[in-house]
Amino acid sequence: MSDWLPETPRTLAFPTAAYVTLAGADWLASASPHPDEMHTLWATRPSAPSVLPCGTAFDVINAPALFGRRMVDRLWSDGPGSGPVAAHRGRILLFAAPGTAQRLPALLVWEEWATAVPPLLCHGSGDAVTIPPLHPRRSPAADRTAGPGAAADADPAAPSGSRWLVAPDVRKPWLPGPDVLLWACVRAARSMAGPAPEAAAQHPVSLLTAG
Template sequence: MLGTRRRTRTALWQAVSEYVEQRHWPVTQGTYLVRDGRSTRCSCGRTTCAAPGMHPADPQWSSRATDAPAAARYLWSQSPDSTVVLPTGRAFDAISVPRHAGRRALVRLERMGTPLGPVLATPNGRFFFLVAPGAARELPHLLYQMGWDDAELDLRCHGAGDYIFAPPSPLGLLGAAEWIRPPDGEDAALPEARLLLGTLAYSCHRNSPRAGNGLWLAS
């Protein structure tokens, strides 16, 4: 158990260093599970926590996220088990779809030679495609232009005021987030949402005979 915790801490610290120093992505700390006898509890300390180990640790996370290496090192030196939260709407937005739709779309996009950015998967069954900032604001109009205005798609866009969990962050008892396509290069340009959206929307539509559970946008 102690060895596993050390490896997790090392992996989290290496990830934080990469995101801040190489990618220049703002980071903030997320909660984690704390062993309490034979059970576990959220590090936030609330006994009624609705998402143990799966939310930002600081209520002011958006304004306090940092891309300064010294500040990030200090935060994780104080709380090395903290998961890594990446605010969206700054360095990137993220489009998320169900895992099966994401895998199908990724294969198709790669076959078509579509420029892609990083793609990650979370253990609750979602794929996240990182795209250039502004996607959340443009998404409704883009979908309308593509003829998906009346379609019910389980497709979400995370922009300003939202966040995603970065690999290798453990998400409660579900497992850890992982890269399907890791970030490649410090200055690699992220694709525009419009280049991916048609394929993602079609894959979501195919994923469910009733076309998913509705279109969700980041608040």
């Protein structure tokens, strides 16, 4: 299973969209029971993070920054691509198909590389996540030091970092399911394990905790 990658419709080069389009904002707002209120909030406080419930429009797999970036890199370099991805307070948020938060831990427990996967938080039905502002914000210091036309680029691994790595840009984005993210977890774990023998993972246990 760890070498199998399902066919999916995404084969684009790694995107670098830093802000959410109007269509992407409509999709994010659809996760809320009051989408109009979300649009009002974003219009009045465009530089503030916001909170959205999981389980209807999307689930979220929440990974440590380094491992999460490895997963995203694998998804785009060797795999089908990803759905929206955000960095928030030293974590990587991978937006996934509804149901993934429940199914992924059950799949991973059977993988021999499960012990090499760091603790992940799986946010599904009944959970909520904080998402970055729809548009990146620039600090006054960054405006003074950046050259003409240069954009400030916050470090997504920094504790205070909060920005989109792959911003929502359509009303119905493709979202990876549990099988695709299982593949990404195993590939990321292998890439970080180095030359250590696979025998180090002979007793798989789930390191995922439901959010």
